[in-house]
Amino acid sequence: MCLSLTTMSEPVFYLSLSRARRHAPDAALWAAWLGAELVSRPLPPDRPGLVLTHAGLRLHVPGAKPTLWHPGLTHRRVRSRQPDTLGLVLALRPDEWVLDGTLGMGHDARMLARAGARVLGLEVRPAIATFTALGLHGLDPGAARRITVQCADHRTWLAAAPDDAVDHVYLDPMFPEGDEGESTNLAPFRHLPRLPRVSAATLRHALRVARRHVLLKLAPSEPAPHPEGMPPPELVGSKRQFYARWTTPASGALQSDPP
Ligand SMILES: C[S@@+](CC[C@H](N)C(=O)[O-])C[C@H]1O[C@@H](n2cnc3c(N)ncnc32)[C@H](O)[C@@H]1O
Structure with missing residues (x-):
């Protein structure tokens, strides 16, 4: 995977840590690498952000249910023989x-x-x-x-x-x-x-x-x-x-x- 997050016309997003990951020593490094602002709780209510959990990154969008990345219908599309x-x-x-x-x-x-x-x-x-x-x-x-x-x-x-x-x-x-x-x-x-x-x-x-x-x-x-x-x-x-x-x-x- 090649990732380029340098061209950002949108507001800076935040990165936060779940309770279980709150002592993660590498959080500041992660935030800097991703170009995110490292924040602690409460999470900013006005913009999207990511929370680092044991299960992976959780997306938080104001007004929506927080969600882990999931394969959606591709699960079925991959398994289909067509x-x-x-x-x-x-x-x-x-x-x-x-x-x-x-x-x-x-x-x-x-x-x-x-x-x-x-x-x-x-x-x-x-x-x-x-x-x-x-x-x-x-x-x-x-x-x-x-x-x-x-x-x-x-x-x-x-x-x-x-x-x-x-x-x-x-x-x-x-x-x-x-x-x-x-x-x-x-x-x-x-x-x-x-x-x-x-x-x-x-x-x-x-x-x-x-x-x-x-x-x-x-x-x-x-x-x-x-x-x-x-x-x-x-x-x-x-x-x-x-x-x-x-x-x-x-x-x-x-x-x-x-x-
Ligand atoms: C309907 S979703 C695409 C779903 C995608 N095909 C998939 O399989 O998951 C539209 C996405 O396009 C992004 N988007 C909309 N306008 C864009 C633009 N001008 N440049 C880049 N991304 C854009 C939105 O932020 C959103 O994430």
Whole structure:
């Protein structure tokens, strides 16, 4: 696992210690390494933070139930004998680079890594980037070694990236308000201030930066966007997951090249 938490546009998050770990001699070192502020109880009520416990890092988001990192539905997706939908809709080839611009809990990044991709996972919230990076590493070190976690805003990253920097760009923003469903997997995110959905400008940059595909996850009833200057997307996915997919002209050429 490669972890880069240096680009932080969000407020500094806190690190605290559970009662059982309160004498941990390395706490200050951990906090400095993670770029967090070491605090004792009571925990700050106004911002997300992490608590170091014997079971791992616990994420605290104001208003949400504290939670340890968990694999969510990837547990089932890994055990299923069917190839994972994400790998299929990207027609993923071994060792291709996928930019996952909305890392979140890293569930999709884990499935992409297990399907053979190398993943650059961007997460704008440093507490979540740290939580996910360490959670993934503890559960699935093989997949985690193929995932680089960077704390960055995908809008800035994509605008600054050169053309054809990665093979695929994948974006899974929070669903529109009222269309979020009941999933407990992403419960803490619903208590954080909403971030903007993906804009047309970001999609245009994504299409420039991707050598093969741009994939945008859609809410069940959401129409696919069709920004000016971009080809119309295809609607792809499975019964439960819906995506808008843009295929680059270069990808077509690659597919028809002789092996
Ligand atoms: C719906 S969750 C993604 C879930 C993820 N696909 C998974 O498998 O766990 C959206 C995540 O994207 C992050 N995010 C939203 N906008 C972002 C941006 N502009 N740059 C980077 N991360 C962003 C949010 O903080 C949140 O963690």
